[in-house]
Amino acid sequence: MSKPVLVTGAGPVGLIMAAELARYGVPVRIIDKSPARTSQSRALAIWPRTLELLDAAGYADAFVADGLHAKAVSIHVGNRTLARIPFGTIASSFNYLLMIPQSETERLLEDHLRTFGITVERGTELRDFADKDAGVSCTLMHGEGKTEALEAGWLIGCDGAHSFVRNRLGLTFEGETLPTGFVLADVHVTGLAILPDEPAIFWHPDGAVMFFPISRSRYRIIADLGSAPLHTPSLKEMQTIVDRRGPGGIILSDPVWLSDFGVNERIVRDYRKGHVFLAGDAAHIHSPAGGQGMNVGMQDAFNLAWKLALVERQKARPSLLDSYNIERSRVARQILADSGRMTTAVLLKRHLAQRVRNFAVKWIFSISVIRRAMADRLSGIMIDYPDSPLNVGSARGLRGPGPGQRLITGGNPGRRDSPRFVIAARDSADARAMIARHSSLLMPEVYLPSDENGIWLVRPDGYVAATARSGNWPLIEMVLNGITLKKINIEKY
Numbered sequence: 068m069s070k071p072v073l074v075t076g077a078g079p080v081g082l083i084m085a086a087e088l089a090r091y092g093v094p095v096r097i098i099d100k101s102p103a104r105t106s107q108s109r110a111l112a113i114w115p116r117t118l119e120l121l122d123a124a125g126y127a128d129a130f131v132a133d134g135l136h137a138k139a140v141s142i143h144v145g146n147r148t149l150a151r152i153p154f155g156t157i158a159s160s161f162n163y164l165l166m167i168p169q170s171e172t173e174r175l176l177e178d179h180l181r182t183f184g185i186t187v188e189r190g191t192e193l194r195d196f197a198d199k200d201a202g203v204s205c206t207l208m209h210g211e212g213k214t215e216a217l218e219a220g221w222l223i224g225c226d227g228a229h230s231f232v233r234n235r236l237g238l239t240f241e242g243e244t245l246p247t248g249f250v251l252a253d254v255h256v257t258g259l260a261i262l263p264d265e266p267a268i269f270w271h272p273d274g275a276v277m278f279f280p281i282s283r284s285r286y287r288i289i290a291d292l293g294s295a296p297l298h299t300p301s302l303k304e305m306q307t308i309v310d311r312r313g314p315g316g317i318i319l320s321d322p323v324w325l326s327d328f329g330v331n332e333r334i335v336r337d338y339r340k341g342h343v344f345l346a347g348d349a350a351h352i353h354s355p356a357g358g359q360g361m362n363v364g365m366q367d368a369f370n371l372a373w374k375l376a377l378v379e380r381q382k383a384r385p386s387l388l389d390s391y392n393i394e395r396s397r398v399a400r401q402i403l404a405d406s407g408r409m410t411t412a413v414l415l416k417r418h419l420a421q422r423v424r425n426f427a428v429k430w431i432f433s434i435s436v437i438r439r440a441m442a443d444r445l446s447g448i449m450i451d452y453p454d455s456p457l458n459v460g461s462a463r464g465l466r467g468p469g470p471g472q473r474l475i476t477g478g479n480p481g482r483r484d485s486p487r488f489v490i491a492a493r494d495s496a497d498a499r500a501m502i503a504r505h506s507s508l509l510m511p512e513v514y515l516p517s518d519e520n521g522i523w524l525v526r527p528d529g530y531v532a533a534t535a536r537s538g539n540w541p542l543i544e545m546v547l548n549g550i551t552l553k554k555i556n557i558e559k560y
């Protein structure tokens with residue numbers, strides 16, 4: 068029995084990491100120092116790309132059934148609508164924004180994890196670790212004050228923004244803290260005339276107030292504080308902000324959560340040191356504008372888990388793991404930049420700048436191509452890995468995505484014992500022979516290609532690893548051999 072992977076932190080990112088590793092047959096333990104799951108709604112938004120990944124792993128249905136399906140997001144000034152960006156144009160079977168409280172997301176993920184016989188070890192804290200040649204020696208402190216020495220094969224720090232793992236590794240969390248704070252309230256709302264299932268943002272010379280539906284008639288309200296210091300708001304204060312900045316006639320009641328938060332934009336330079344990885348908020352944090360934080364973290368987990376599983380099960384060369392930092396830190400930097408721009412737009416204070424912003428937004432989003440591009444960008448379906456060392460070939464002259472781009476091949480791989488790549492090509496004896504030669508790495512079926520003249524080799528996380536012209540099976544063979552470190556006979560190609 069090989070040493071377990073220790074996942075530290077049972078937030079959404081740690082839970083997905085543990086579930087994915089378990090799905091791929093890797094022994095895993097997951098600990099959290101907190102004695103209970105969060106009851107706060109925190110991250111509410113799950114975007115289409117994350118839903119696609121949950122679906123490919125076989126457990127999107129519970130989320131889809133539980134959450135609200137927001138069909139658009141809109142921006143207003145008083146009773147005037149500046150922009151409405153519909154999500155129905157997103158080229159995904161999940162062409163909506165799923166609104167579901169983080170407490171519920173974590174409950175569903177824990178239920179899913181239990182189907183592999185794994186429970187979160189709560190009240191268990193990672194107190195120390197040392198990276199050694201063959202793994203990581205960890206010191207755990209259990210709730211009752213008992214310490215445990217654990218030899219883990221790998222340690223994955225999914226331990227949030229104040230990550231102990233990151234600090235212990237001595238990695239700098241580079242970036243800045245924004246000067247403005249925010250207040251939030253989860254409350255019952257009446258009198259909001261816009262569609263009840265849609266997030267709505269209201270701009271006002273004083274600042275912004277934003278409404279995010281949690282369930283029918285219950286909303287998360289967020290407002291910036293301007294130059295006021297951070298403080299927990301009262302319901303009365305939130306009502307005053309909504310009356311002043313909103314469209315009027317809105318009544319708030321029955322608050323279940325009132326809080327404040329500051330905004331940091333920070334990222335580590337390297338998501339890995341030796342046998343230790345970082346994922347989620349432990350590696351990157353940014354403004355909640357755009358609702359991407361949890362999504363990027365969950366996608367980190369989907370990206371790392373299959374690679375680590377292949378390496379752990381000795382089906383791939385260890386250098387496969389180097390692609391994790393290259394691919395994911397680029398995505399986080401993009402999200403940091405996007406959410407930073409959105410936050411700047413929200414926080415504009417000078418009257419003239421606000422008028423120019425409002426005019427520009429109204430004009431820009433009257434163009435359907437731009438509305439569509441914005442929806443695609445928010446959805447996560449445009450995320451790609453152009454600089455990945457795993458990319459081979461080119462889709463030039465072919466109809467379909469190139470290496471590093473997303474490709475949904477259909478079918479639902481669901482539960483399986485090992486990560487599998489997919490071949491999408493015209494069904495042929497060559498295709499079947501390739502699958503037979505690499506049966507431990509490839510799905511047994513040949514999937515439909517987007518162009519009959521091409522071959523696509525698709526990674527277990529739904530991104531293209533290689534593209535070749537029809538008949539160029541030697542290129543695909545070379546890529547698969549490169550992953551598994553089989554000897555490559557160059558002359559053959």
Ligand SMILES: Cc1cc2nc3c(=O)[nH]c(=O)nc-3n(C[C@H](O)[C@H](O)[C@H](O)COP(=O)(O)OP(=O)(O)OC[C@H]3O[C@@H](n4cnc5c(N)ncnc54)[C@H](O)[C@@H]3O)c2cc1C
Nearest residue numbers: 076078079080099100110111193226227347348359360361
């Ligand atoms: C008010 C608010 C609103 C937000 N809204 C959104 C949104 O709309 N959309 C979005 O995408 N994101 C949003 N976010 C961000 C989102 O909540 C985070 O991105 C997400 O929780 C990160 O998940 P994580 O698993 O990386 O970390 P966390 O959820 O922070 O989980 C880390 C876990 O690690 C545990 N831990 C820490 N140290 C140790 C240790 N030494 N040993 C054992 N366990 C440890 C902690 O107890 C914790 O449970 C919001 C956040 C806040 C606070």
